[in-house]
Amino acid sequence: MDCIFCKIAEGTIPSNKVYEDERIIAFYDLNPQAKVHVLVIPKLHIACADEINADNSGEIAYIFEKIPQIARKAGITNGYRIISNCGDDGCQSVKHLHFHIIGGEKLSEKMA
Numbered sequence: 001m002d003c004i005f006c007k008i009a010e011g012t013i014p015s016n017k018v019y020e021d022e023r024i025i026a027f028y029d030l031n032p033q034a035k036v037h038v039l040v041i042p043k044l045h046i047a048c049a050d051e052i053n054a055d056n057s058g059e060i061a062y063i064f065e066k067i068p069q070i071a072r073k074a075g076i077t078n079g080y081r082i083i084s085n086c087g088d089d090g091c092q093s094v095k096h097l098h099f100h101i102i103g104g105e106k107l108s109e110k111m112a
């Protein structure tokens with residue numbers, strides 16, 4: 001499967017990592033949309049939020065357990081926003097489930 005984020009998870013495509021363990025990886029977005037913009041992905045390929053089920057939801061719970069630590073490590077100290085785009089109307093461009101963590105500055109009150 002030709003998936004950029006699987007390749008980042010395998011290490012075949014380099015990334016600027018914030019955190020990594022056996023289940024997840026967090027790295028800086030190539031095209032940041034806030035002062036701090038980190039992506040968190042499960043190493044397991046899940047296409048998007050539509051594909052979360054009872055068998056793989058443990059990976060998502062684990063990501064949310066780790067997000068506070070990842071945000072702190074990225075230098076975020078005053079709150080952040082978590083975004084996951086899904087499908088065409090959600091403007092998802094990479095079809096491997098990921099969570100955008102944005103912060104490091106006051107964000108827009110509008111989300112869309």
Ligand code: 5GP
Binds near residue numbers: 004013016032084092
């Ligand atoms: P989406 O639009 O699917 O929610 O978000 C995909 C994100 O991945 C975009 O913000 C884009 O900048 C980022 N991105 C795409 N390719 C790469 C890459 O090879 N490396 C990194 N670090 N970020 C990427």
Ligand code: ZN
Binds near residue numbers: 004006
């Ligand atoms: Zn993938």
